[in-house]
Amino acid sequence: MEFKQINRLDQLYGCKLFLTKNELQDLKKTAFYQSQNRFIEITKPIKSDICQRCFNKIKINWKYPKNGIKYCWYCKDMGTIRSNDYLVIIKDPKQYLDNSKINWKGQLTLQQQKIANEQLIAWERKLNHLTYAVTGSGKTEILYPLINQVLLEKGRIALVAPRVDVVIELSQRIKKYFNGSMTVLHGEEHEIKYTQLLICTVQQLMKFHQTFDLIVVDEVDAFPLRNNKALEKVIEEAKRPQGVKYYLTATPSINLLRRVKHTNWKLSFLANRFHGYPLPIIQIYISPKWRKKLPIKIEKQLSKYQKNKRCFLIFVPQIEDLNLVKAMMPKSLSVATVYSKHPERSNNIKKLRSREINGLITTTILERGVTFSALDVYILGGDEVVFTYETILQIAGRCGRDAEYPNGNVWIFTADITLRMLRAKKEIQWLNSWRDHHSEL
Structure with a gap:
């Protein structure tokens, strides 16, 4: 974060600033620094060849040939960090003004309430x-x-997701019911505000130091x-020393499950969708020449989308x-495309x-975190x-x-049937079976 971009220092409690020598001198002249310097720590931005923003190791050739000053190439898109710059940490005094909470009038199912209770118990025990x-x-x-319990206790929360689309959808859902101010940060949104609740992509946590009492990471496997x-x-450094991490996922890795089993992490499991219906089952069809001609089964299905109320996503490799x-x-359908750097991604x-359109053709960028009806x-x-x-x-x-x-429909068209798709299909069938046999829990 460049010093010239800082308009309101009182909004940056809990943040890390990477400043040049001249910018640091300008900071020290401000009224904010004079009154709040007890909350300010100044240190090195690169320690033992580790960047203190992204925590990647500085490679041996990442230095200027004339003076030997080192820099970090990994996180350069957020502004270049040099070894002769300064890392300024503005500690959080926890001076929140509003009494924020989520006023959601809905009711959790019995299974959802069980998970919510388990989350609250883990928070109480700081696990x-x-x-x-x-x-x-x-x-x-x-x-x-x-979230409401942590806010009530004057805790600071970061809800973190791996992708911009997920952050946007999550923030829009919570904003409907949240009565306070919150900060949203991602590649297209950069304004930091001093609020108890932050919703951001994981890279944005690089801007914070020991700030959050609770960090919730959605889609942790992505x-x-x-x-x-x-x-x-980065996640660990953004958390207060006594803070806790909550991970959410539908597809936990074996390593993550092992970590939970062999440490003091707590685990909650939910096989039910909120509406109680089973997960749609995957259907697999052999179609090796789809790049030359759409499979007939899809063509027949596409002809129905003008008349029914449904929409579709077509995923391509x-x-x-x-x-x-x-x-x-078909020319009768209105279709757009989406990929990670598509200029009209959010608009589409x-x-x-x-x-306004019938469907999207997309890469795996929309595999998670987005919801469409029908x-x-x-x-x-x-x-x-x-x-x-x-x-x-x-x-x-x-x-x-x-x-x-x-x-x-969940249809896969493939040249060969792979163990990956068979495993996914079997997992869905197992989850539906588990749900049927434990619906009373």
């Missing part, structure tokens, strides 16, 4: 917690009692979080496949929600490596999330 819950189980609503030691360190498949779509998602999903090239077991499960989880439309 880390993993919620392993199927897609569409209502994980966000389950969090509301926990890229870029999965098996990323540096980002795990590569960005290059987007326009190829779009060119094969809005268009599908408002039914949705069918189709995977083309399901045997290609980008469609992992976890990805297939998440894509299937986009379907049937609306109580009015709890069913839908």
Whole structure:
């Protein structure tokens, strides 16, 4: 964060600033520094060749040839950090002005309430917690009692997700019921405010130091979080020393489950969707030449979308496949494309929600964290490596999330049947079976 971008220092409690020598001198001249310097710590931005923002190791060739000053290349998009700069930490005095809470009038199911109670008990005991819950189980609503309890105790909370789309949807859902101020940070939203509640992408936590009493990480198994030691360190550094971490996922890795088993983490499991209907079952069809011609089964299905109230997502393996498949779509349908750096990504998602278009052709960027009513999903090239077991499960989880439309198509078109898709199908069948045999719990 450059000093020239700082307009209101009193909004930056809990933040880290990376300043040049001149910027540091300017900071020391401000009235804020004069009155609040007891909350300010000044240290080095690179320690033992570790960047203190992204916590990656500085490579040996990352230095200027003339003076040997080191810099971090990993997080340069957030502003270059040099070894002769200064890291300024503004500690959080916890001086929150408003009494914020979530005023949600809905009612949790018995199964959801059980998980909510377990989360509250873990918070009371200051234990880390993993919620392993199927897609569409209502994980966000389950969090509301926990969030309100932490806010009541004057705690500071970060709700973290791996992708911008997830952050936007999560913030919009919570904003409907939240009576206070909150901060939303991602690649397109940069204004930091001094609030108790932050909703952000995981990279935005690099701006904070020992700030949050509770950090909730949604979709903890997703890229870029999965098996990323540096980002795990970022999360740990943004948490207060006595704070706790809550992880949410529908597809926990074996390593994560082992960590929970062998440490003092607590685990909650939920196999029920909030509306009580089972997860739609994956159907697999052999179609090796889909790049030349759409499978007949999809063509027949597409002809129905003009007349019914449903919409669709078609997942493809590569960005290059987007326009190829779009060119094969019926002219009677309105269809757009989406990928991670698509300039109209957010706008196209809005268009599908408002039914301005019939469907989206997308990469795996929309595999998780987005919800559409009355949705069918189709995977083309399901045997290609980008469609992992976890990805297939998440894509299937986009379907049937609306109580009015709890069913839908989850179709995979593939040249070969892989163990990944069979495992995903078997997992869904097992979850539905578990749900049927434990519905009274």
